[in-house]
Amino acid sequence: MKFNEMQIIEPILKALKDKKYEEPTSIQKQAIPLVMNGDDVIGSAQTGTGKTAAFAIPIIQSIHLMDGRRKGKPRIKSLIVTPTRELAIQIDENIKEYSKYTIIRHTVIFGGVKQGSQVDALKRGVDILTATPGRLLDLINQGYINLSNIKIFVLDEADRMLDMGFIHDIRKIIELLPQKRQSLFFSATMPNNIVNLSRKILRNPKKVEASAVSSTAETIKQFVYYTNKSDKKNLLQYILNKLENEQVLLFSRTKHGANKIAKNLKKSKINASAIHGDRSQNQRQKALKDFKDGNVRVLVATDIAARGIDIHKLKYVVNYDVPNVPEDYVHRIGRSGRAGEDGNAISICEPEENIYIREVEKLINLKIEVVKDNPFPQTEKPMSNAEKKQWEKEKQKRKQEFFANRNKNRGNYRR
Ligand code: AMP
Numbered sequence: 118m119k120f121n122e123m124q125i126i127e128p129i130l131k132a133l134k135d136k137k138y139e140e141p142t143s144i145q146k147q148a149i150p151l152v153m154n155g156d157d158v159i160g161s162a163q164t165g166t167g168k169t170a171a172f173a174i175p176i177i178q179s180i181h182l183m184d185g186r187r188k189g190k191p192r193i194k195s196l197i198v199t200p201t202r203e204l205a206i207q208i209d210e211n212i213k214e215y216s217k218y219t220i221i222r223h224t225v226i227f228g229g230v231k232q233g234s235q236v237d238a239l240k241r242g243v244d245i246l247t248a249t250p251g252r253l254l255d256l257i258n259q260g261y262i263n264l265s266n267i268k269i270f271v272l273d274e275a276d277r278m279l280d281m282g283f284i285h286d287i288r289k290i291i292e293l294l295p296q297k298r299q300s301l302f303f304s305a306t307m308p309n310n311i312v313n314l315s316r317k318i319l320r321n322p323k324k325v326e327a328s329a330v331s332s333t334a335e336t337i338k339q340f341v342y343y344t345n346k347s348d349k350k351n352l353l354q355y356i357l358n359k360l361e362n363e364q365v366l367l368f369s370r371t372k373h374g375a376n377k378i379a380k381n382l383k384k385s386k387i388n389a390s391a392i393h394g395d396r397s398q399n400q401r402q403k404a405l406k407d408f409k410d411g412n413v414r415v416l417v418a419t420d421i422a423a424r425g426i427d428i429h430k431l432k433y434v435v436n437y438d439v440p441n442v443p444e445d446y447v448h449r450i451g452r453s454g455r456a457g458e459d460g461n462a463i464s465i466c467e468p469e470e471n472i473y474i475r476e477v478e479k480l481i482n483l484k485i486e487v488v489k490d491n492p493f494p495q496t497e498k499p500m501s502n503a504e505k506k507q508w509e510k511e512k513q514k515r516k517q518e519f520f521a522n523r524n525k526n527r528g529n530y531r532r
Contacts, residue, residue, distance in 0.1 A: 123149055126178055128218035133174075136214060142167035144327035149175050152269075152301060157319040159275075159312070160303045162327035165427070165451055169211045172197075172271050172301050177212065179269065180244045181219040190242030191222050196264060197247040197271040198290065200278055201421055202227035202398060203405060208273065209247045221245060228252040229398030236261050250278075250286035257293065264293045274424045275302035276311045276444070282523060291318060305451060306444040337454035339462045339485045341439075341474055346467040348493035350381060353437065355492055356463060357387060357415070364408065365433045367417045368449050370440065378437060379417045389415040392422050423448040435463045439470040441512070443480040463488075468499040469508070 119140055120133055141149065144162040151158050152175035162168045176195045184191065199205045209225035216223065223245040224238040232252070239246075239261050246262070256262045270291075272278050278287050302315050302322075316322065344352050357365065369375040372393040382389035390404040390413045401421075408416040409428055416422070417437075423445060431453045440446045446464075454460025464485070466474055478484055500508060 118146055124153065125149070125174060126181065126219075128181070129174055129178055129215060131218050132215050133170075135217075138170075142171075142327070144168055144325060145171045145174070147325040147327070148172065148301075151323050151325065152176070152299070153178065155299055157299060157322040158301045158303075158325060159307075159315055159319060159322045160301070160325045160327075161307045162303065162305060162325075165454065166327050168273075168303050168305075169208055170215060172273075172303065173208070173212050173215050176245060176269050176271070177216045177219055177221050180221055181216075183268075184220065184244070187220070191244045192266040193243050193246045193262065193264065194266055195245045195269040195271070196253075196267050196290075196294070197245070197273060198250055198253065198278065198287070199247065199273045200249065200283060201424060202229060202249055203392075203401065203422060203426055204273065204424060205247045205249050206402070207427055212245055212247065216245075223247070226252045226256060227398070228255070229401075232256065250283055250290060254286060254289060264290070265295060267294050267298055269299045269301065270294055271301045271303070273303050275304045275315060276306055276308055277304070277424065279311050279314050282520070306447055308444065336458065337450055337460040337462050339450065339464075339483070340488050341464045341466050341485045342488050342491050342493075343466050343471070343495035344491065344493045345495055345497045346469070349437065349465055349467060352465055352491070352493045353378070353435070354385060356435065356465075357382075360433060362414065363433055364411065364413075364431065365415045365435050366408070366422070366428065366431055366452050367415055367435045367437055368423065368440075369417055369419060370438045372419055374437070375417045375419050379415075382415055382417070387415055388413050389417055391417045393419040394421055420445050420449070423452070426452060428452055430458055432459065433461050433463065435465065437465055439464050439466050439473040439477065441473055443473070443477045446477045447481065466495075468495060468497045471499045472505070 121130055123141065144160060144166050148158055148160055148171040152172060160171065180194050197208055199208060205225050205227050209223060212223045221244050222242055224243050225247045226235040227249040228251045236256065253262065277283065300319050302319065342352055367378065369378055372395045375391045375393050379389040379391040390407055392401050392404045404416060407413040434450050434453045436449060440449065450462035453462065464474065474485060
């Protein structure tokens with residue numbers, strides 16, 4: 118099936134041609150007709166499979182047709198909410214490209230920067246608004262945004278948006294939307310509890326799946342080095358040397374860890390930059406741009422950059438630690454191997470993380486290849502069952518403390 122067989126209007130077809138998209142991807146083939154038909158949709162698609170266009174194209178089309186000969190200022194008719202600022206910016210950039218030959222006006226709002234230019238854009242009138250939840254609620258409270266004309270509501274990375282960290286904000290936003298609306302929830306991973314919650318918000322949703330939920334793109338080769346905690350730094354140097362000048366997106370679980378790794382790499386003359394929630398929005402955008410432009414070899418990121426971010430032809434993702442939430446692994450490695458390109462995911466695993474690799478393998482239903490040619494093999498023993506139990510207990514406690522703190526500091530929490 119081609120785009121021109123999908124009843125897509127000429128101005129959008131022309132924009133897709135400019136983008137050199139030859140045919141719709143699987144998620145686009147399934148979702149576009151449903152969205153055009155006015156159905157609610159719950160979509161699971163691997164990262165990098167064209168999810169954004171799957172909802173953006175029919176939204177642009179429906180507003181363009183609805184408001185073809187409008188006079189006066191547009192009102193916000195579609196709202197797209199995403200967990201991170203980078204993803205919000207990226208979605209708005211895609212909308213800009215797909216809608217360039219239509220009447221659509223669009224903008225993006227997110228926290229961490231002054232609100233002035235965002236408010237100016239809103240005042241000029243917007244059809245499609247992409248937002249992170251914090252800034253959205255803030256500008257609603259200040260009276261700059263009215264959601265009463267929303268026809269289509271999109272929750273991207275829906276599983277993340279409906280979990281503990283965001284659910285309060287999302288509930289508030291949903292309360293402000295008109296009852297009569299179309300809702301589209303998309304994500305690469307959809308845990309069952311989230312599917313159940315989604316069903317309460319969506320109306321008779323049609324389910325679309327571009328591939329098995331939580332599967333990793335077939336184009337990504339996955340490897341794991343088993344090593345010791347104390348050898349990780351040296352092993353990383355070894356891996357980076359082996360990859361010669363290839364660019365690497367490197368994930369660290371903590372912001373502090375990300376800073377430390379970037380600092381160490383710079384000390385050994387490897388051009389590195391860090392992106393995480395403690396950096397200013399300008400620093401975050403600069404780091405991402407420098408990496409996308411090829412001016413930085415290693416971008417060290419926390420999971421803030423794990424979702425949705427599209428880095429053209431990125432070949433290598435390295436996990437400096439194995440995520441303790443297996444879904445995060447899927448999102449992280451999905452930064453490479455996008456749109457059918459080849460990708461490689463390399464995980465560096467210390468004894469305490471062996472269990473996480475097992476959890477990831479269970480989720481993706483695949484055995485990750487162990488690299489034998491490893492100058493720093495794991496010699497320390499993994500924990501005993503009793504130690505593991507104790508450790509799990511402490512982990513739970515840390516998690517509870519984390520969420521208690523986060524809720525306490527909600528006002529300051531940056532998105
Ligand atoms: P997404 O999953 O929406 O982040 O898209 C991943 C990448 O695929 C982006 O670089 C898109 O520009 C690209 N893409 C989306 N749809 C198509 C298509 N039909 N053909 C080729 N590339 C596409």
